[in-house]
Amino acid sequence: MRKSSRHLMFLLPLVLLSAAPALAEVQLPLRKAGLWDVKVDHEGGRMPGVAVQQCTSEAVDREFTSDFAPSARQNCSKADVQKTATGYVMDSVCTMGGTTVTSHAEATGDFDSAYTVKVAARSKGGKFGDRNSKITIAAKWVGPCKEGQTPGDVVMPGGFKMNMRDFEKFKSMAPH
Template structure:
């Protein structure tokens, strides 16, 4: 269960960072500063629905872009973002823990009050409990208002009260195995 939670947390945190992802053809807008609630629904996966809260500000969203940019360039052979009439479309091919994952996402919303990310992904191999071959993920994000008094920009509160800061992702990156067990 710890491995599943870590895997899901990493995935959720990376998806939480979508508004700050390094873009080649277009750039996603920075989210409004404050507390965002992000509800993640997954199909084709044993992971349950999860709701997290993320405290952010303009500087943190921009920093996430520059922090994740080197990691994404290291892990992704393709990462394209295009502006559409209704929002944005992203397509990526990334290698994580020796597994190649091809993803397509459609992003809509205003990044001031709410946005939605609908993505499909296909991996070149499945992992028993944590990574299905094909999955669909929907993130529904809504702005709740100012961050709570005990929160600072970058703080993420996971189910069960687990709290971490997105700025600590470099530490978590070292916990990702180079290869998944077969």
């Protein structure tokens, strides 16, 4: 799989998770401002795990959520978020590019020092056919953003840096 495809696969769960609360009555908490170490592991070894650093702020998290809400409303027939005793449960059914993805995610943690999101998804149709996947996103707050970083910056493996506010650029990285 191309490096840019792995980057897009990392971003997809974050996009879906930030879109879901905008469609539901329950709002996920915003992350503490600063630098987060984020590790994404794919169960079953189809794709290698990815570790990134993301600089965020309350304003960027709010902006990111609201930017994706209209897209999610168009593409998702279901986007439910429920508060539980230990965190949040999110269920969604979204269709993009001829592929329908049904996902169940459980988020735990305080969003100030650490959080974990476990996602089980089933994809049907599209280029790649039917697939099941399990992804674990584990994030830990490490302190203030580094010098030269601005909220929204994501530093990928190998030092590749992009800003979430430039999402249109991410679309061009997707395989056609």
